[in-house]
Amino acid sequence: MAGAAGRLLRGAAAFAASLALLGGSAGVVRAEEPVYAIQTEAALRLPPAGSRDQPPSYHAYLLKPKGDAPRDYVFTWDFSELAGFVDVGVKPHSGDRCTIDGTRMTCRHRYVNDNPLVPTPLLRAVRGARDGSSGHLRVTAESEGVTVRGASTLVRVGGAELFAVRVPLDHRPFVGEVQRPRYSFVNKGTLPAGRVLLALTVTRGMDLPRTAGNCEYADLPGPVETGFALCSFEGPFEPGAAYRADRGIEVRTGERAFVDTLEYEFVVDSPAERERLRAGLVLTRGNGPSVIMRKEGSGLPPADDVGKYDTGFDELWARTTTDLQVLGDTAFAARGERFTVDLGFRNNGPAWITQLGPGDPTSVAAVWFTVPPGTKVTSKPDRCRAWGADGKLLHNGLGAPAYECRFVGRVLEDERHGLRFGLLLEKEVENARGRIELHGGTNQFWPDDDADPDNNTASVVVNPAEVAEGPRGVLAFALGATLIALAGGAFVVVRRRRRAS
Secondary structure, eight states: OHHHHHHHHHHHHHHHHHHHHHSOTTOOOTTTTTEEEEEEEEEEEETTOSSOOOOOOOEEEEOTTTTOOOOOEEEEEGGGGGGTTEEEEEEEEGGTTTTEEETEEEEEEOOSSOOOOOOOOOEEETTTTTTOEEEEEOOOOOOOTEEEEEEEEEEEEOOEEEEEEEEOOOOOOOOOOOOOOHHHHHHSSSOEEEEEEEEEEETTEEESOOOOOTTEEEEOSSSSEEEEEEEEEEEEOOOOOOOEEEEOOOOOOOOOOOEEEEEEEEEEHHHHHHHHHHHHOOEOSSOOOOOOOOEEOOOOGGGGGBSSEEEEEEEOBBBBBBBBEEOEEEEEETTOOEEEEEEEEEEEEEEEEEOOOOSSSTTTTTEEEEOOTTEEEEEOTEEEEEETTTSSSOOOOOSSSEEEEEEEEOOOOTTEEEEEEEEEESSOOOEEEEEEEEEEOOOOOOGBBBBBBGGGGEEEEEEEEEEEETTTTEEBBBBOOOEEEEETTEEEEOOOOOOOO
């Protein structure tokens, strides 16, 4: 079941986003009504009793409007269709909130966070269960004042079980390079598969040219995963045998590529799996000849090449560059005055940057801001942490001499991130100069990888406003331009500031 948890998470996020946009799910829900739903795996294969295979992980998520107030739920799992060939139990960590009565498991829980995990039953095939026995596990939920849409999972004992085989790829491709991996899988189950589906997913820097006639293609909304293909192959595919495509299915490295991923997932074809994989996408059929899966003799691929799951995953590091440019600022202020500086960085492209594989999961890039002398930080972005002169992290985030600001998730090829700091001018220092500089965030991007290292640092300059005492107030001059407004018998100063880019 492999990649199922990751795909379920992505499906949950996409479903939640669609609910936010549409105000409801498919059906007769009015746009103004909040929508609640449960999402689970479409299918689950249990190993026969006595098998050395571990039972697969099984997940369910509660999808609800973002920011919903804490709410109590009662979840009911109906496993009447599984009676006779599946034992159902309560997971140890759910024992204080779940009980079983007959063919139902009831769980009570209070949720505060968005899209939380739902308690799920523990499923094991009973001894003597017929290979291929199947039935639906259904879940519903209730909460005061709302309607929750339930879900079901097809549970099967034994049957076909497909494992993706690692494909040979050039993991350092050039921009524009087209590779044609010949995908393959092993049926490690107990029954043949009549028809098999291959789902291909690529991230922002990769493309799937629409060249295979038995594949359907779609553009994903992104911003991370942007390309998808669903291919269908006729069987039967026997247990204990390996199968390989007779020719490659194209994948191309695009201009935005830097560190990207190719995911390939094999599943036994069924209406539930097709619905899960299509996920409401608009797909178009490829315009080339069909690809055929052929049996690979009697030997199986080396164990190191056969994945532990139905999903294969490859990370590609393109031979390309990107250019992150930090943004400084210049400000003018009088002693005792509070003001702001707008800092940050932008990606000049052509490549995007993301955290996809191993490495520091907290950031894709970071900047370091050294505060100009004579000034004190009075407000800061939440993402920025304060550091002392001794190089130690400070718990009090204001008034520090330096700040590290991390950027999480991704930086698209044309994206800008701003950092607004509030400062207080405590002491007038002519041409007081701070500094903002780019630091690496993960093992995938460091300043050495940057196409233009000269713009990885910038100045943050604060100058005192020129002061001339007048009989009724203070006259300030900034950058040689002064705007004076008379209000209430006093002069009000409007300061002009210049941004350095």
